[in-house]
Amino acid sequence: MSDALNYLIKARPEAMTAYFSFLKDAGKHLDPKTRSLISVITKIHSQTERGLRQYLPRAIRDGASPAEILDAILMAFPTLGLAKIVWAVDIILDMDIPEFRLEAMDSEPRWHDLVGWDDVIDGDVTYVDDCDGRNVFIYRSGETCKVYDSRCPHQVTDIPHLALSGKKLTCPKHQWVFDVTTGECVGNGDRPLRQFQSRLREGRLEALW
Numbered sequence: 001m002s003d004a005l006n007y008l009i010k011a012r013p014e015a016m017t018a019y020f021s022f023l024k025d026a027g028k029h030l031d032p033k034t035r036s037l038i039s040v041i042t043k044i045h046s047q048t049e050r051g052l053r054q055y056l057p058r059a060i061r062d063g064a065s066p067a068e069i070l071d072a073i074l075m076a077f078p079t080l081g082l083a084k085i086v087w088a089v090d091i092i093l094d095m096d097i098p099e100f101r102l103e104a105m106d107s108e109p110r111w112h113d114l115v116g117w118d119d120v121i122d123g124d125v126t127y128v129d130d131c132d133g134r135n136v137f138i139y140r141s142g143e144t145c146k147v148y149d150s151r152c153p154h155q156v157t158d159i160p161h162l163a164l165s166g167k168k169l170t171c172p173k174h175q176w177v178f179d180v181t182t183g184e185c186v187g188n189g190d191r192p193l194r195q196f197q198s199r200l201r202e203g204r205l206e207a208l209w
């Protein structure tokens, strides 16, 4: 939330509570994906960069594919116009969201080779960089493990290996803190790390995305 909204919530709590109640109620018959797509369009229309950076990953999390997001943006051409659409696409490119890369746009999820299972330390966190354009954190516990996207669920910042301290991962952008043993956000934010399905194949750990 912006500093301005935080200020207004404190300065005019009744009015702002009513405003947020209105927004919540106004979309109650829409599924989460549709709500997120509409939010993306409104952020582009108002050219709110921070909001766009926040709602794009939310739309993906709510099930919108990059192709659907681009469709929604292009369908809003009559109200957005080309200049705002180009403004938004520049931001999308700057965010470097893997799903939006041209080679990934229409591809089906597939298994990616990450690392040899013997190189994944039990009870610890292993970082693998640049696996088909993604970096991942792996937490192993015995014979099971969790594979997390290094992209922050807030605004898709690529959380670096250096941000790991013990079992805590802190995003450098707005300091959301994640517990790598569970993926849960345990400080400053409200959404968990994205987790990929994983499997062992002939001594190698693979993940699906």
Ligand code: FES
Pocket (backbone or CB within 6 Å): 152, 153, 154, 155, 156, 157, 171, 172, 173, 174, 175, 176, 189
């Ligand atoms: S991008 Fe905001 S906390 Fe990570």
